[in-house]
Amino acid sequence: MNKPLVKIVLIDDHALFRQGLRFLLIQEPEFTVIGEAANGVDGVALITTCQPDIVLLDLDMPDINGLQTLIRISEVCPELPVLILTISENAADLQKCLSLGAKGYVLKNADTSFLINAIRRIMAGDKVLSPDMVSHLVEELHPAESVDRLNALSALTRREVEVLHYIARGISNKAIAAKLSLSENTIKVHVQNILKKLNLRSRVQAAVFANQYSQELPNKL
Structure with missing residues (x-):
């Protein structure tokens, strides 16, 4: 019997990035992207209707930013794993995201293999940080x-x-x-x-x- 697909929702205001990310993710046989949103408000609404297994969330977005979106997600779906996918190397952003319940913090310049493995590890119950972000915290x-x-x-x-x-x-x-x-x-x-x-x-x-x-x-x- 085949394992159920990991259902992913993407929340990022850059359409081209979402398209590229979707293409990369669906190359993996165990992943499916069930929805996309260009902002936090639409993203939270999408989550409540689609019931994904994991969310990939950008931080820098208009209207409500990623941190505010993360708070709303934790309110409506407290058990839903959220992976922050961002360009921000700010250690304060990282700590705030983790304190709000994010299960991962990966930089957008990460290798595809690292991102794919990060999703798998988060679904297995681990937390994942980009190595560069770990070094920021160590400092x-x-x-x-x-x-x-x-x-x-x-x-x-x-x-x-x-x-x-x-x-x-x-x-x-x-x-x-x-x-x-x-x-x-x-x-x-x-x-x-x-x-x-x-x-x-x-x-x-x-x-x-x-x-x-x-x-x-x-x-x-």
Whole structure:
């Protein structure tokens, strides 16, 4: 029995870009583009009627921008994965999008193979960032502080290290709880302890830190 197609909606104000993106996506046998919108208002309306599996959303659009559109999407379809596809390399835009629930942030200059794989990974439950954007977030971690955090990793319990591993993949607290057969509140406590022990401000920083040092700490992550 064939797997159901991944239904995609594109929201971008540039018609030529949408056409090119549609062409690239439908070359993949598991993808289908079920709708396009040139602005956030029409995009949200389209989502409510088409019920896609994932949305590819631009940030710089007229009327309501991508961030405002993301907020509206989270209100009408809170479980719908949204992949931001943008030219913005602004770390503040990235952090805001992630805080609003975006599952991915990919630059428009990314290779086609990276974008295709990003969609697949998001549909599998991961979060995906363009490598350049990860480096922007890493820059927020002061080198001296990073050394301290490396040392602080030894203070994490085995369970906290396991939770950190899932955070690095962008897995939600609810999904982590299911994977570890624990309550969501227990996972929240573990996350709070991780942030406190590593002196980090957010899950985003924890994910960046974990990914940055995954090769140096193969026995810990």
